[in-house]
Amino acid sequence: MNKYSGEPADSSGDEPEGLDGHTIEELNDYLDRDRTPSDESIDNSPGCQIALGTLERLRGLTRTLLDRDALAEPERDDSWVSSILAGLTREVHAGRDIPITHGSPNARLSVTEGAVRGMIRAAGDSVGGIVTGRSRLEGDITVLGEPINVLVEANAFWVDRLADAEEEVRRAVRAELERHTDLNIASIDVTIEDASASLAPTE
């Protein structure tokens, strides 16, 4: 019989013994709903308690199974990583076009949002101990002169005063935006999360 043909919910034998009339499936459903509402006939059955223990062990082991697999994976050489990266395209992150002014009516000059984000990233990274994360330009950047709010997130490593670092990032980002673009910057909001704990030695 084709193993994918419709099979009814299993009600055959070969249930483990000593479950006092219950099935493994019932016990599994009991675990799924965190044993609430409690079922006395299950709770009072030694056989069921043993089976529930086994099922819980099964679940616990399952969670570690994948991690164990991952550790057992043979080391991949760099070509696997390179071939992934080679398949990525740039246009996905280009974003909107930010106009650049020019006197000539025939000129259509612009810088992409993606280029500006990269520039913001570099500005944040230039501050000691900071790794820039995501940045956003809020407002219609396609319209010349529109006030724009800039939002920047970052991680800090071994930075004594986060408030100082935030101010440094703000200054660096504003300086770069003013140097490279014609954007009207209304505000720059910097949120820094201390990530030093992730560098604590593990093993």
Next chain:
Amino acid sequence: MSEHAPASLGDAGDRTLAGRAADGDVRAFEVLVRRHGPLMRAYATRILGSNAESDDVVQDAFVTAWQQLSTLDDGRAVKSWMMRIVSNKSIDRLRARREHGDIDDHDPKAPIEQSPAHVAESRSQEEALSQALAALPESQRQCWTLREIADYSYEEIAEQLDLPTSTVRGLLARARKALTREMEAWR
């Protein structure tokens, strides 16, 4: 400032990396590829039942992740988000195999169990589970993997494998019975 070595991209958290990658930073994406690649490959291998196509599946998953990263709201969830992409792509492969009639009539032992790392290890509870899984018929193993490892609901499994939900329930019940028997015997 304390005297610590300067932090590099490789030290950054998933949220920061996902944010940079969503903005177009390839270097940050590369860190994510190296950091989560092995787990994603192990995951694909578990769902597919062998590692023959897992490299391809994971590469596809990374390309999709790159394209859709800006839709991810919480960068901290990037790992589980990418794992979900891997399971979707793995299941697509399973479906393609079925449509081409590639289903084996016998139930092959998953080749991952024969890798040197696994063979050399002394028998442990995890090993017992691994072997017990390998001994399951493929249909039971797939349902169990999708439920317990990929965290799919019964309905999602039924939809993905194109089976009635009652069949999925039945396969899962059989799988659990076989596995608990194995685990009990090991004790």
Next chain:
Amino acid sequence: MPDTETISTDLTELVQSTPGVRIVYDAASTIGRVFDKVVDFVTGRESDTNPVVVKEPKSGTQVRINIGVSDDESASAVCRRVHDAVAAYLEQQGDEASEISVKVCSIG
């Protein structure tokens, strides 16, 4: 009047040699590989075909240019510089340019 291909070739060289321009991207293609490894570092271009797009409808010559600039100068300044160099070239050719588009796709 030289044909569009000659103009495209000339403009590509002109843009590449403009101070501040790091790379000339393919303005016609919508698929750009994220790694500039495909760039021929000698020519400073993304591919073998001319990356500068030149069209000549009746309304006048249209040029489309996508560039990556270095971090040393203002991206806006380099962008304007490229435009002006292209406009000067076309004027020298006796060409009526109706639109010159220059887009900065990367900085640094």
